[in-house]
Amino acid sequence: MSVHLSESPPAIELRGVYFHYDKQEQESTLSIKDLAVQTAEQVFLYGDSGSGKTTLLNLLSGVAVPSKGEILLFGQPFSKLSSRKRDKFRARHIGVVFQQFNLIPYLSVLKNIQLASYFAKKNKGDIENWAIDILLGLKLPLEVLHKRAESLSVGQQQRVAIARALINQPEILLVDEPTSALDISARDAFITMLTEICLQLNTTLIFVSHDMNLKSFFRTSIDISEIKTTGVHHVN
Numbered sequence: 510m511s512v513h514l515s516e517s518p519p520a521i522e523l524r525g526v527y528f529h530y531d532k533q534e535q536e537s538t539l540s541i542k543d544l545a546v547q548t549a550e551q552v553f554l555y556g557d558s559g560s561g562k563t564t565l566l567n568l569l570s571g572v573a574v575p576s577k578g579e580i581l582l583f584g585q586p587f588s589k590l591s592s593r594k595r596d597k598f599r600a601r602h603i604g605v606v607f608q609q610f611n612l613i614p615y616l617s618v619l620k621n622i623q624l625a626s627y628f629a630k631k632n633k634g635d636i637e638n639w640a641i642d643i644l645l646g647l648k649l650p651l652e653v654l655h656k657r658a659e660s661l662s663v664g665q666q667q668r669v670a671i672a673r674a675l676i677n678q679p680e681i682l683l684v685d686e687p688t689s690a691l692d693i694s695a696r697d698a699f700i701t702m703l704t705e706i707c708l709q710l711n712t713t714l715i716f717v718s719h720d721m722n723l724k725s726f727f728r729t730s731i732d733i734s735e736i737k738t739t740g741v742h743h744v745n
């Protein structure tokens with residue numbers, strides 16, 4: 510049993526979640542009995558390769574749905590929504606940065622970012638100025654704005670993927686292994702900027718990485734094998 514002192518529901522809540530890719534298999538790929546993450550919390554999620562970190566992000570972004578149990582976001586039964594409504598919810602409230610960035614290579618950096626705001630159908634005023642603010646915050650030179658995404662370095666593409674995920678000022682940001690292409694000083698500067706931007710936007714951040722050096726940047730860290738085995742984990 511858990512006691513929540515705050516009035517508002519957690520940003521993220523998992524209740525009795527089971528997931529398997531192969532429905533024939535008896536054993537679940539991921540089983541989390543109980544997990545709650547409060548609004549604006551920044552969580553470092555780590556664990557062995559194949560332990561289910563990306564699978565958990567897929568469930569949290571609604572790309573996958575639990576075979577059993579449910580996922581609530583801000584108290585809303587996210588995983589029970591129709592896929593159309595889940596897509597809409599994701600576009601409006603969740604920023605996702607996948608390992609492969611998923612930028613559209615032949616579009617400019619600005620167009621890639623604008624596309625995300627178009628899908629969210631949010632009226633956020635001047636998207637171009639906001640995109641510039643984020644890119645500057647992430648220390649990307651402004652001359653990249655009109656360059657094709659494919660012409661950027663891997664480290665620059667990572668930042669554009671983050672900028673695109675932040676353009677709609679998401680309530681939740683899910684980031685999968687984003688620093689692998691950066692050297693140590695660039696990595697530390699990047700993570701500091703990312704956590705500061707999330708703080709400013711009051712965004713709940715789930716940050717997946719193998720790089721244990723990054724753990725110290727986060728107040729909360731979760732070893733996925735612990736939440737799978739102990740079953741109960743409340744953050745804050």
Ligand SMILES: Nc1ncnc2c1ncn2[C@@H]1O[C@H](COP(=O)(O)OP(=O)(O)OP(=O)(O)O)[C@@H](O)[C@H]1O
Pocket residue numbers: 530531538556557558559560561562563564565
């Ligand atoms: N599309 C898929 N179809 C079937 N099995 C999958 C699929 N994706 C992942 N798996 C399996 O699910 C398990 C969890 O994989 P997942 O990618 O979530 O782990 P991970 O912790 O993110 O690993 P890594 O750190 O290597 O990225 C693994 O055993 C993997 O083989």
